[in-house]
Amino acid sequence: MKSTLFTLLCFIAFLTSCSPSEKQEQNIAEKRRLNDGDIHSYANLDEIHTKHLHLELDVNFDNNTIYGVARHQMVNEKGVDTAVFDVKNIVIQKVTTGQGKEKETDYVIGQDDPIIGAPLMVAIDSTVEFINIYYSTTDKTEALDWLTPELTEGKKYPFMYSQGQTVLTRTWIPIQDSPSNRITYSADVKVPKEFLAVMSATNPTSKNETGEYHFEMKQPIPAYLIAIAVGNLEYRSLGKNCGVYSEPELIDTCAYEFADLQKMINAAEKLYGDYRWEQYDVVVLPYSFPFGGMENPRLTFANPTLITGDRSLVSVIAHELAHSWSGNLVTNASWEDFWLNEGFTVYFENRIMEELYGKEVADILAVIEFQELERTLKKIDQQDTKLKLNLTDRSPDEGMTDIAYIKGAYFLRTLEQVAGRKKFDKFLKKYFSDHAFKTLSTEEFVTYLDHHLLQPNKIDFNTDEWIYEPGIPENCIHITSGRLEKVEKLAEDVANGKNSSKFKKYKRDDLTTQEWMAFIRKLPADIDVKTLKMIDDQLGFKNCGNSEIMCEWYLLAIERGYTLVRPNMEKFLLKTGRLKYLEPIYEELNNSRYQSDKELAKKIIEKAKGNYHPIARISIEEILKS
Structure with missing residues (x-):
């Protein structure tokens, strides 16, 4: 019966x-x-x-x-x-x-x-x-x-x-x-x-x-x-419990790019306790993979856009490694609590980068992140700028924004500033230990935070405002970078026709990826096409091979009608399937004041959609419907 x-x-x-x-x-x-x-x-x-x-x-x-x-x-x-x-x-x-x-x-x-x-x-x-x-x-x-x-x-x-x-x-x-x-x-x-x-x-x-x-x-x-990959793969050990898989044609390049993997594991363990998964490997997938990385335990999936030849994007690997504690070891109970995975991981990633490469580099990364958060805040509904989301009758993917990642990380950075790093590190280490191999809701975290950090140290903190209210609270920590301020001043001078002789001495290798990103972002919206061509002739942004720099350059070029980048941009969009780049570029083309840009977007997606993972293809088709 x-x-x-x-x-x-x-x-x-x-x-x-x-x-x-x-x-x-x-x-x-x-x-x-x-x-x-x-x-x-x-x-x-x-x-x-x-x-x-x-x-x-x-x-x-x-x-x-x-x-x-x-x-x-x-x-x-x-x-x-x-x-x-x-x-x-x-x-x-x-x-x-x-x-x-x-x-x-x-x-x-x-x-x-x-x-x-x-x-x-x-x-x-x-x-x-x-x-x-x-x-x-x-x-x-x-x-x-x-x-x-x-x-x-x-x-x-x-x-x-x-x-x-x-x-x-x-x-x-x-x-x-x-x-x-x-x-x-x-x-x-x-x-x-x-x-x-x-x-x-x-x-x-x-x-x-x-x-x-x-x-x-x-x-x-x-x-x-639970994840699987099947292909013509080769393995290279990079330390006592780590290594990289890739197609044989890339294995030497990947081994060079991720040479610091063992150091990252050591730095993470020093911060927040033992690595609990025995082995940590990375598999570099083809370009269609829709993300920079995915933290599948024991085997991070990575996009080849991380391979720059100068190790300037290894913070993505630090991020996926950090997930071995936040996300994999301690997991959000539902997708409405997604910030518990990603906010903690962005914070932890930055601490690993500081441990290995110094505070100056970590601050540069944090400032670049905050700039991206500010972009997101201007684009999305205010209700979706809360850390704890209401996703009833909505796809959980709608919660995968910079709010969960970067607002979440700045919440923790602000907590660290108020409590002091020593007390905050002690709290986080205990948090990961107490909740190892368990799931946690936002409300359970708030209770734990209150009982184990705020009350014992008599700290008055606006936790509810950070988590349940939209926007960024006024007490958010402000991080600056002297190096980024210097390149932003350089961008202003170039746009205004000043110090041209000084600028002409620069080569692309003179600054890091993040510094050139800050330079491009600081160029004014009304910069003329002639100046953009001059910059491109000197530095070759449109085809430099660094996806972060190319994406920023294409976005500015679309806005200013700098059409000389179009062949390179089309080649880029046909090759990479990483949503971080696809979504903003297709959005900019679709929203362009030039009809030719809208037509170009439709032309490219028709060619490229077979190259994209279904996640990316569906996302881009939705963008082009509007």
């Missing part, structure tokens, strides 16, 4: 004859009733949850499909007879229960929501421990990017990787996809023998003849951190 709950869920799933608005209301009601704790997951975690997941994966490059079995070991705390999983754009072939002698069981897939997919509702005996879901991915699976050989460095073999954050793991694994549920996992993966498979787990360092690889992640992690 099926449970009352399962029967009710079947009935809800059957209701497909109502109007679209009624369907949406029913779907939302179903979602909220099933899971009161996380509005972006259907899983009934308060009743039954996955403890360990074992994956059996066959990666097929002939039809760009993963055929899999997800074997969930469950903890059924309340003896319920329905388990609910999250699924989106995958095919469920069958569901069984038991281990060894499996028995097929009934299941129902509920109504689909365009953001969070659908609930997979499985009927179980209240004593069942193992639920096995047989499935395959589809061409609509948003987490996976299947690249043709032409989009790789070697141009010979295809490549595949996943990107699960925020709620895309459910598009390649049927899973209870909430950050509040931490699980261990293992996997047996079959790939063509020409390829190496790596995951956010224990990893091989070389290929074998069978193409079969086994993985173990013994520390509990949230579902969004």
Whole structure:
């Protein structure tokens, strides 16, 4: 006899004859009733949850499909007879229960929501421990990017990787996809023998003849951190417990760029305690990867735009390493608490950079970040400038802005200034230790902060204003950089035609990436095209190979109608899939006062969309709709 709950869920799933608005209301009601704790997951975690997941994966490059079995070991705390999983754009072939002698069981897939997919509702005996879901991915699976050989460095073999954050793991694994549920996992993966498979787990360092690889992640992690990459990869050790994977054509360059990786780990441990994940490796993916880095435990995914030849963008790796404490070790309980992951990580990243390269460099990075925060504050709705967000009926990706990252970091920097670094470091070290391998809500953090830092030290701090109010509080710490002020003065002089002989002595290698970014940002909006060409002729910003500098230069060029950059900008947009660059450039083109810029944006996206990860492609198509 099926449970009352399962029967009710079947009935809800059957209701497909109502109007679209009624369907949406029913779907939302179903979602909220099933899971009161996380509005972006259907899983009934308060009743039954996955403890360990074992994956059996066959990666097929002939039809760009993963055929899999997800074997969930469950903890059924309340003896319920329905388990609910999250699924989106995958095919469920069958569901069984038991281990060894499996028995097929009934299941129902509920109504689909365009953001969070659908609930997979499985009927179980209240004593069942193992639920096995047989499935395959589809061409609509948003987490996976299947690249043709032409989009790789070697141009010979295809490549595949996943990107699960925020709620895309459910598009390649049927899973209870909430950050509040931490699980261990293992996997047996079959790939063509020409390829190496790596995951956010224990990893091989070389290929074998069978193409079969086994993985173990013994520390509990949230579902969004389960990750896989498959390609023609080579490994290079960079220290006692760290190294880098990349295509063979890039391995020497990557090893040089990330040579300080072991020093970063040592600096992080010195600050906030032992690294708890044993090994720390980086895999450099093809250019279509939509982010600078992704903190998958034991194996950071990185974009090759970080490779500049001068190690000037290694702060991104420091950021992903810092996530080994903030985000991976201590995780936001829901996506509305996302700032707990990223604000702490930006703060920690800056402390690692200060430890290794000095306060002057760290301050430069912090000032550049604040400039980016100021840009964001001008563009987004005031309600979205709060650290704690309301994402009801919204994609959790809408919370992935500079507010979570940079306002969050400046909140912590301001706390450090008020409490003193020694007391603040002691507090953070205890915070990471007390909440290791746990999830935390904003409200739980506020209570912890009050009990362990503010009250014991009799500190009066405007915590609620920082977290629950829009904008930046007046007591925000102000960080300055003499070096940036110097280059900003240089920019003003160049724009005004002053000190031209002094400027002509500059070469691009004379200043760091961040200093040239500050220089470009300080050039006035009404600067004439002739001056822009003079700067470009001297410094070659439009094709310098440094993505940060090129992005800033293209944005200014679009604004001023400096069309000579167009061929280089188009080449850049066709090559890179990193959203940090794509979104502002396409926005500037789309909002340009020149019709030719709008037409160029549409022309480029038609050429480039096959090169972009689905996350990036969807984002850019939304921008160009407006």
